[in-house]
Amino acid sequence: MTSQTADGGRAPSMQDVARLAGVSLGTVSHALNKPEKVSARSLQKVRAAVEQLGFVPNSAARSLAAGSSSTVGLVLTDIDNSLFVDIARGAEDQARTSGHALLLANSDVDFKRQESYLDIFDEARVAGILFTPLNASLEGVDRVRRHGRRIVLVNYAGGRQDCCAVLSDEEHGGYMAARHLIELGRRRLLFAGGPEEFHAIKERRNGALRAVMEAGNATLEIIPSRRLKSDEGRKIAAEVTDRPADRVPDGILSPSDRIAAGVIHELMARGLRVPEDVAVIGYDNNQFATEVAISMSTVAQDGHTMGAEAISLLLDEIRNPHHEHRILTLKPRLILRESTLGSGGRPLPEEDRRLTLEA
Amino acid sequence: MTSQTADGGRAPSMQDVARLAGVSLGTVSHALNKPEKVSARSLQKVRAAVEQLGFVPNSAARSLAAGSSSTVGLVLTDIDNSLFVDIARGAEDQARTSGHALLLANSDVDFKRQESYLDIFDEARVAGILFTPLNASLEGVDRVRRHGRRIVLVNYAGGRQDCCAVLSDEEHGGYMAARHLIELGRRRLLFAGGPEEFHAIKERRNGALRAVMEAGNATLEIIPSRRLKSDEGRKIAAEVTDRPADRVPDGILSPSDRIAAGVIHELMARGLRVPEDVAVIGYDNNQFATEVAISMSTVAQDGHTMGAEAISLLLDEIRNPHHEHRILTLKPRLILRESTLGSGGRPLPEEDRRLTLEA
């Protein structure tokens, strides 16, 4: 363990190790990368020298010589949204088991940043890129692929079929949420909030619409909002409760938990009971879904699996010469809690009653 | 914009650019890095060639030749905790303005992962590392510094004076929280939850203790918990409300918003009024602090500033030969909401009444 301080100023190189160990440069490289190709004696000498010098391989030199690195880059849209955090986690875990490190870059919902991070990973010749694109042009994808970079899209693919992607079935999520409300006997549904230009939100709305059409005896009102924050939910809830009683919705579904939280709070503040008067269901199963006044029913996407599957697709693309692009669409899960089911008792955090409705 | 596809298989190199532009390799390099050293004519020729070939510099080769890269690494403890997310954001913003890219690595509260990511950044010869260490050995710091890597500690420094650090005054935060409760007239305080082995939590507890001592006429009870989740808060709240009325605390402070949320919900479920019967204050100003049943007072650390300052310190260490290590300790802010102040109205999300108490 006697790694020496950097006396020469310069960090020790493999050449130094070779000299100290009394073997050639190539042997050191082999000892480090494919130990089975090297005699026990050399291996031991090299290891001792590495230890003594505190040698750390220079990954820049390595990837230059080898032609590519072994790290995988993940360009994240919004590190604040727990879905992306889960994706990152899943990707991390999966990458790790196959000896790849995962580096994250957060574009913070900024197109220019997103593109610039794609380029950084591209310039770093990473083994591959996981990309959760903004709802905008996918030109960056083409750009880096032209340079031979492998890339897997996560959570949004803009309809592309020419690369691997892991998506969540947003339409189905919206459908499940609406059908759940309808099965509870609700008939005047409201789809509350969300900028319609987002693909995911449009899909969720379409799914809800499908459930309503299918039921025949229910209606769906749609009130969009500019953002996804909780005060938008409050505003919408305030608006609809000002109406004559027979025009107040009895079931509200929202494309984000945040908006749903605002809706719930405002409804309660105005003396309406949730779920008795109005049932509310959110989307995303964010952390705070169980920390609101009334624990919230919601639609959960399994970010962890999305991330893990994305890495698997990427690794196949890297290693398998006969790789064919695939698009994985995961079904979201319905998570039922107090805001639709009601409950005399209090919500059980952590392990709720979790019902999974499959289509 | 006619970047060609990778026909040769190989990505175009600077050599290719030089050939196409009809200039030498060195000129291309200059044109790219210090355009002012190159004639307008060459510059234009090079740029045209770059465009035509779709040339992307190889950052591995660049950092190998230059001896170091320009990206900065941030090793994060827990991407789930919004404090770290804010730190990442602040660091990102600050790094960006000085032309450095920031790559994140999430150790997920795992010591081995943390060390391995330190090594990855070390091997990548990054310009510097921002490090939010676990509450464990800081040996990784010494390891990478021996290799000449610059590193700035964020949020925890284990008492080290020999490198730059940006900390939050946890003791003062605890003090402010407790003093606030005391100023509200509360006398039987409870410090609810938190594993005592965490430095930050011990400090917060110490601060609370100091405020109580200072007041003279108040008491502080301490009930630790193994984790920081909300059900621990519920458990503790349940426990203390079972007591005879004169032994029920009238002010509860918790070292995490999550626990505080559990406390609030359980108190309300048991018919106690917050804050009339028991005032509750959390710590961290997590996103959901305004999404709970009653918006929560809390102590906020300015993660964004921490991240930004950390980058500034790092850049000074990199660029300034006369750099001296500094330890910045930022004061947290008291954010007062319904759970201590009460309010007839409903909480105003986003922009609350924010009172800042300075020491």
Added chain:
DNA sequence: TTTGGTAATTGAAGCGCTTCATCTGGATCC
């Protein structure tokens, strides 16, 4: 002993860039 044949090792040729000493071609001055 000779002859293969395999296992281990070696050394050199790059990977694509930065940088530095060197060289070139004008413009400027006496």
Added chain:
DNA sequence: GGATCCAGATGAAGCGCTTCAATTACCAAA
């Protein structure tokens, strides 16, 4: 006209590694 400069351009020397063809070492079989 010749000496002096200087902005620009050049080409080669590396940065620290991987890899591969070539070499040596060693052991078993003939």
